[in-house]
Amino acid sequence: MSRPKRNLDQDWQELREWVQQHQGMIRLNGVALKAGVSPELVTSLLLRDPEKIRAARGFDRLDSLLEVFMVEPFGYRPSWIEKMWAKT
Numbered sequence: 001m002s003r004p005k006r007n008l009d010q011d012w013q014e015l016r017e018w019v020q021q022h023q024g025m026i027r028l029n030g031v032a033l034k035a036g037v038s039p040e041l042v043t044s045l046l047l048r049d050p051e052k053i054r055a056a057r058g059f060d061r062l063d064s065l066l067e068v069f070m071v072e073p074f075g076y077r078p079s080w081i082e083k084m085w086a087k088t
Contacts, residue, residue: 008058010079014078019046023047031065034067035065045057
């Protein structure tokens, strides 16, 4: 199975929206530790206005956060994975 084409801005927006909806159950310090980034960076990337973020929002950072959020206890699934699973 080939990896689907991804849209970086859309992927960040979806993850940000999901985190903001579930913010009460998420400890961002723990997420940051697992993702190998600072808590300040995680807060900036996921909770602040994307237009005001100075930190780089590349696929490397996104994928490191997805590795944390896509497993238990979170179970987040990005739309590109849902589409990939729907095709199988």
